[in-house]
Amino acid sequence: MKKSLLLLPLLAAAVTGCPSNSLKTATTADKPDILHAALDTTVAPGDDFFSYANGTWIKNNPIPASESNMGIGKKVQDEVYARLRQTSIEAAGAQNATPGSNPQKIGDFWAVGMDSVKADRLGATPLKPELDRIAAMKTVAEVPGVIGHEIPLGVNALIGPRVGQDDKNSDKMALYLRQAGLGLPNRDYYFNTDSRTKNIRAEYVKHVANTFKLLGQDATTAQANAAKVMALETTLAKSSRKLEALRDPYANYHKMSIAQLDKLTPGIDWKTWLGQMGGTSVDTVIVGQPEFYQTVGQLLKTKPLDDWKAYLAWHVAHEYAPTLSGPFVDENFHFYGTVLRGATAIRPRWKRVLDMQENALGDALGQLFVKEYFKPEAKARYDTLVKNVVSAFADHIQKVDWMSAPTKVVALDKLHKITPKVGYPDKWKDYSALTIDRSSLAANVMHANQWQYNYELNKLGKPVDRTEWGMTPQTYNAYYNGSNNEIVLPAAAFAIPGLLDADADDALVYGYAGASTIGHELTHGFDDEGSQYDAHGNLHEWWSKDDRKRFNERVNGIVKQFNGYTLLDSLHINGKATAGENIADLGGIVIGLDAFKKTKQYKEGKKINGLTPTQRYFLGYALGWQMHVRDESLASQLLTDVHSPAQYRVNGPMADVPAFYEAFGIKPGQKLYRPDSTRVMIW
Incomplete structure (x- = not known):
C-alpha cells in the first residue's frame, strides 16, 4: 500500500x-506553487x-x-x-427516502450516530445480549460456540478467519485462519522491555479494568478480570509471529483438511466450530501460523471458564466502546488515542x-x-x-x-x-x-x-x-x-x-x-x-x-x-x-x-x-x-x-x-x- x-x-x-x-504547466506567478511554498531553505x-x-x-x-x-x-x-457531513445531514432530514434505499441507510446511520443523548441514555445496553450470552456459559465446551457468534460481529476473539483467494490457486476462494485475538497492536507490545512499551502494558491492564468497571464490575473484580485477560493474551502473543515473519507467503501457507486441522489442535471439533461461524460447507482451510492454533487448542483445554468469560466480555466491549455512551468513548480514547498515539483531545463526534x-x-x-x-x-x-x-x-x-x-x-x-x-x-x-x-x-x-x-x-x-x-x-x-x-x-x-x-x-x-x-x-x-x-x-x-x-x-x-x-x-x-x-x-x-x-x-x-x-x-x-x-x-x-x-x-x-x-x-x-x-x- x-x-x-x-x-x-x-x-x-x-x-x-x-x-x-x-497537465497544464504552471508558468505564471499568479498560479499557486505548493512545492515552492513548502520549502525550508534553511535545510x-x-x-x-x-x-x-x-x-x-x-x-x-x-x-x-x-x-x-x-x-x-x-x-x-x-x-x-x-x-460528507452535508450529504449525511440532507439524507437524515429527507422525509421521502425509500425504506431500504442507500439514502435511507446513510441518513439513519448519521442521525442515530449523532444522537449522543440517546447513546448516553442507552449506556452499555446495546451490548447486553452479547454480554449475557458470555455470562450464561456453564462450561468451557461452550466457549467456541460463543466465539463463533461474536466473530461475525467484528469481535477480535481468539481466532482470525478470513476469506481470500488461494495463494497457490487464485481462481479459488479459500478460508484462511490467521493469528488474532490480541488487544494490543501486536506481539511485541507484550514482551519488549523498553520503558515506553512497559508503560503501555501497565496502562493497558488499567484500561481493561476501567472498562470492566464501566460494565458494572466492582474494582476488585475488574482488576482480577483484567489480569486474566492480560495473561491469556500474553500466551497468545507468545505463539504469534513477528511482523517480518508474516511477510513470507510460503511460510504462512499451510493448506489442511478439516481432519488435519483437528489433528493439529486436539480437542477442537473444527467442523462444528466453523459451522457455528457460518462455514458449514468448508472442508479445507489454509492455516497461516500452525503454532498459534496449537496454542489455541491448548488454551481451550487448560484455561478455566472465568478466564474465557473475562476475555470475551473485554473484546466485545473493546470492539463497540466507540459506539456507546460518553464514559466508554472517553476510556477507549484515553488508551488507544492518547497512550498509544499521543492525541490529547478526542476528534469531533461527527468525524x-x-x-x-x-x-x-x-x-x-x-x-x-x-x-x-x-x-x-x-x-x-x-x-x-x-x-x-x-x-x-x-x-x-x-x-x-x-x-x-x-x-x-x-x-x-x-x-x-x-x-x-x-x-x-x-x-x-x-x-x-x-x-x-x-x-x-x-x-x-x-x-x-x-x-x-x-x-x-x-x-x-x-x-x-x-x-x-x-x-x-x-x-x-x-x-x-x-x-x-x-x-x-x-x-x-x-x-x-x-x-x-x-x-x-x-x-x-x-x-x-x-x-x-x-x-x-x-x-x-x-x-x-x-x-x-x-x-x-x-x-x-x-x-x-x-x-x-x-x-x-x-x-x-x-x-x-x-x-x-x-x-x-x-x-x-x-x-x-x-x-x-x-x-x-x-x-x-x-x-x-x-x-x-x-x-x-x-x-x-x-x-x-x-x-x-x-x-x-x-x-x-x-x-x-x-x-x-x-x-x-x-x-x-x-x-x-x-x-x-x-x-x-x-x-x-x-x-x-x-x-x-x-x-x-x-x-x-x-x-x-x-x-x-x-x-x-x-x-
Missing part, C-alpha cells in the same frame, strides 16, 4: 476536471531532503490536539469531511461517525462521491498516466543487468498482465440485505459487521470476482493485489489539497501520483514478496535460481540500509519488515522519473520559481509524504507497520538515486550522501 496510515479521506478539487490527458537538500521539501509546510501546520499526526492525507480528509459510516456503507458513499467529484475526463487522464508509467517500467526491466533474458521475458509478461483499476469500480456493492435504522449506533455497526462477514463468507465455492475492489474510491490510499495481479488506485489517491489540475505541472504530478502511487504499486508486483506470485496471481517461483539470488542480494542491501536508521533514542526501523515498501518507494521514484522524462516539461527544461523540472519531480514525490507524527504514534508505527516513517520514505530512497544527487548537487560529507558502492539499485 502507498500510505503508512489508512485514512478516510475523499477526493478534493485536484481531480475534478482537467479536460485533457496531459540543505543533501542533509535532509524531507525537511527541505516539507519543512515550512510542517511548521505552518501543527498537529491538532485530536490527531496523532498531521499531513497531506489529513488535509484531503478535512476538505471532504464537510461534503467519528463519518468514519464508522464509511466502514458500514463505503460503496454507497462512493457512488455519490464519484458522481460529483471524479469526472470521466479525470479518469481518462489517470488511465493515461498509468500507461506511461507501465511503459517506463518495461524499459527498466529490459535494461537491468542483474536479470537474465529468459526471466525478463516472464517479468515483462507479468507486468503487462497487471490490471490497473483507476478511480472507482464498474459495479457497486448491494446493501439491500443490510438493515440500518435509528435504534442505536452500536446496533447499526453490528448489523454492518455481520453483513460484511456474510458478504465475504458467501464467496466460498463461487467463482472469483476479479472486478471487485478492496477499497472505496474515497480512500486516500492504493494497493497491489498479488492474487489478482492488479493495482487499485482509488480516485482520492490522486488528490492534492487546495490545488486545481490546471495549476499542477507535470513534474509535480509525475512525482506525486506517478512515482509515490502508480510506480510504487507496480513495483509491489516485483518486490521481495510480490515477486513470488506469477502473472496469474499464483504463489509460484518464476525466477531462475541465479536471478533470485542476485535479486535477494539487492534486497539485503535495502534491508541493511533501513536497519541503520534509528529514531526516538533507541528504536530503529525494521529493515526486513519494511523491505517491500522500501523497494516499492525506490522503484516508484526511478520508474516515475523515466516516465516524466518523456513529457514536454522535462524536455523544455524551464525553471518554475527557480526549480528545474527534475527538482520539482523529486519535490512532487516528497509532497506525498508531507506529514509529521507524534512520538507515541511513531513508536507504535515502528513496531506494527510495514511502512517506514514518512521522513525515511523520502530520505531513504533518495539517497540511492543518482539523478537526485545530480539534481540537487549532493556532495560527499552531506548526511544523505552514500558512495556509489553502497547505493541500492533494483529497478
Whole structure:
C-alpha cells in the first residue's frame, strides 16, 4: 500500500476536471506553487531532503490536539469531511427516502450516530445480549460456540478467519485462519522491555479494568478480570509471529483438511466450530501460523471458564466502546488515542461517525462521491498516466543487468498482465440485505459487521470476482493485489489539497501520483514478496535460481540500509519488515522519473520559481509524504507497520538515486550522501 496510515479521506478539487490527458504547466506567478511554498531553505537538500521539501509546510501546520499526526492525507480528509457531513445531514432530514434505499441507510446511520443523548441514555445496553450470552456459559465446551457468534460481529476473539483467494490457486476462494485475538497492536507490545512499551502494558491492564468497571464490575473484580485477560493474551502473543515473519507467503501457507486441522489442535471439533461461524460447507482451510492454533487448542483445554468469560466480555466491549455512551468513548480514547498515539483531545463526534459510516456503507458513499467529484475526463487522464508509467517500467526491466533474458521475458509478461483499476469500480456493492435504522449506533455497526462477514463468507465455492475492489474510491490510499495481479488506485489517491489540475505541472504530478502511487504499486508486483506470485496471481517461483539470488542480494542491501536508521533514542526501523515498501518507494521514484522524462516539461527544461523540472519531480514525490507524527504514534508505527516513517520514505530512497544527487548537487560529507558502492539499485 502507498500510505503508512489508512485514512478516510475523499477526493478534493485536484481531480475534478482537467479536460485533457496531459497537465497544464504552471508558468505564471499568479498560479499557486505548493512545492515552492513548502520549502525550508534553511535545510540543505543533501542533509535532509524531507525537511527541505516539507519543512515550512510542517511548521505552518501543527498537529491538532485530536490527531496523532498531521499531513497531506489529513488535509484531503478535512476538505471532504464537510461534503460528507452535508450529504449525511440532507439524507437524515429527507422525509421521502425509500425504506431500504442507500439514502435511507446513510441518513439513519448519521442521525442515530449523532444522537449522543440517546447513546448516553442507552449506556452499555446495546451490548447486553452479547454480554449475557458470555455470562450464561456453564462450561468451557461452550466457549467456541460463543466465539463463533461474536466473530461475525467484528469481535477480535481468539481466532482470525478470513476469506481470500488461494495463494497457490487464485481462481479459488479459500478460508484462511490467521493469528488474532490480541488487544494490543501486536506481539511485541507484550514482551519488549523498553520503558515506553512497559508503560503501555501497565496502562493497558488499567484500561481493561476501567472498562470492566464501566460494565458494572466492582474494582476488585475488574482488576482480577483484567489480569486474566492480560495473561491469556500474553500466551497468545507468545505463539504469534513477528511482523517480518508474516511477510513470507510460503511460510504462512499451510493448506489442511478439516481432519488435519483437528489433528493439529486436539480437542477442537473444527467442523462444528466453523459451522457455528457460518462455514458449514468448508472442508479445507489454509492455516497461516500452525503454532498459534496449537496454542489455541491448548488454551481451550487448560484455561478455566472465568478466564474465557473475562476475555470475551473485554473484546466485545473493546470492539463497540466507540459506539456507546460518553464514559466508554472517553476510556477507549484515553488508551488507544492518547497512550498509544499521543492525541490529547478526542476528534469531533461527527468525524467519528463519518468514519464508522464509511466502514458500514463505503460503496454507497462512493457512488455519490464519484458522481460529483471524479469526472470521466479525470479518469481518462489517470488511465493515461498509468500507461506511461507501465511503459517506463518495461524499459527498466529490459535494461537491468542483474536479470537474465529468459526471466525478463516472464517479468515483462507479468507486468503487462497487471490490471490497473483507476478511480472507482464498474459495479457497486448491494446493501439491500443490510438493515440500518435509528435504534442505536452500536446496533447499526453490528448489523454492518455481520453483513460484511456474510458478504465475504458467501464467496466460498463461487467463482472469483476479479472486478471487485478492496477499497472505496474515497480512500486516500492504493494497493497491489498479488492474487489478482492488479493495482487499485482509488480516485482520492490522486488528490492534492487546495490545488486545481490546471495549476499542477507535470513534474509535480509525475512525482506525486506517478512515482509515490502508480510506480510504487507496480513495483509491489516485483518486490521481495510480490515477486513470488506469477502473472496469474499464483504463489509460484518464476525466477531462475541465479536471478533470485542476485535479486535477494539487492534486497539485503535495502534491508541493511533501513536497519541503520534509528529514531526516538533507541528504536530503529525494521529493515526486513519494511523491505517491500522500501523497494516499492525506490522503484516508484526511478520508474516515475523515466516516465516524466518523456513529457514536454522535462524536455523544455524551464525553471518554475527557480526549480528545474527534475527538482520539482523529486519535490512532487516528497509532497506525498508531507506529514509529521507524534512520538507515541511513531513508536507504535515502528513496531506494527510495514511502512517506514514518512521522513525515511523520502530520505531513504533518495539517497540511492543518482539523478537526485545530480539534481540537487549532493556532495560527499552531506548526511544523505552514500558512495556509489553502497547505493541500492533494483529497478
